[in-house]
């Protein structure tokens with residue numbers, strides 16, 4: 422029987438068989454011709470890595486067990502004990518915790534660069550500085566980094582640029598085409614897109630770095646399981662349809678929220694008064710993504726009432742699913758920053774982050790309206 426599945430089946434197998442010693446030699450001799458052991462490579466995780474690599478225009482990629490594993494791999498492929506890294510101050514809380522609590526123990530030090538100084542890095546650089554880690558769109562205030570300018574500034578100083586492209590996705594922005602050296606994703610978010618997978622991916626512009634990343638994936642055991650890979654691939658097939666839908670809904674929601682008296686500020690790059698609106702428009706091809714933050718009154722009562730009333734935006738501390746949700750930066754992603762860091766980043770009691778899904782937008786507006794009503 423010659424079975425020809427239309428899509429890649431789930432190779433739920435930790436190991437693969439060989440006929441004899443000759444076939445084993447073929448595995449080592451003809452790279453990519455066979456599989457040996459799923460931690461070293463599996464058809465499903467390779468399919469995911471190859472698809473993201475193609476979308477991002479890279480020279481090779483590795484799928485990882487989470488976005489955190491992707492950040493870990495991207496940083497460690499460029500650094501060793503004694504090195505120093507720069508990190509944008511507006512960064513995912515997990516990234517700064519990883520650097521501060523774990524990479525520091527491995528002898529890697531960090532300087533955080535405020536958003537305003539990202540294009541003027543010379544003052545932060547030491548002889549051992551290797552890279553800058555930044556996000557295309559930052560969490561939670563949706564500040565947008567000019568990646569071409571950042572890449573030029575990094576390369577002028579001999580640094581690599583590592584971009585966390587989770588919020589933008591390659592549908593909006595392809596960092597490697599703007600000069601970045603490495604791009605990574607929490608696949609958990611838009612790439613998989615359905616809130617049912619934890620995964621990550623790192624893509625390199627340079628084939629040698631890509632090969633090193635694969636080796637690190639195997640040796641540190643960062644690689645992704647077949648089932649998670651398969652789900653992420655299924656999600657990824659609709660990414661190019663979902664991102665315009667997220668973006669369109671989010672723009673409608675942002676415009677609506679701007680008119681609501683209970684909302685003191687709306688942070689969304691698609692709004693003309695956003696500080697990087699023009700950059701976001703040009704760098705995102707006219708799409709601004711589905712993420713935004715809003716500022717309610719700075720008291721927990723108001724925030725709780727909004728959360729309790731909203732039906733379409735459940736408080737679920739993640740983002741980027743087809744179904745809308747909301748999160749609370751002060752209590753979740755940015756909980757472990759110092760109070761000064763929180764204030765500096767604009768993360769206050771009234772700040773709520775919305776992940777706008779692809780549901781019919783009228784329902785979302787009606788839900789927000791009743792959740793924000795005075796009584």
Ligand SMILES: *Cc1c(COP(=O)(O)O)cnc(C)c1O
Pocket residue numbers: 487488489490513515556560585587588606607608609610619620621
């Ligand atoms: C969620 C997230 C991560 C971490 O990804 P996990 O899949 O949760 O490990 C990293 N960066 C950004 C921007 C994220 O939103």
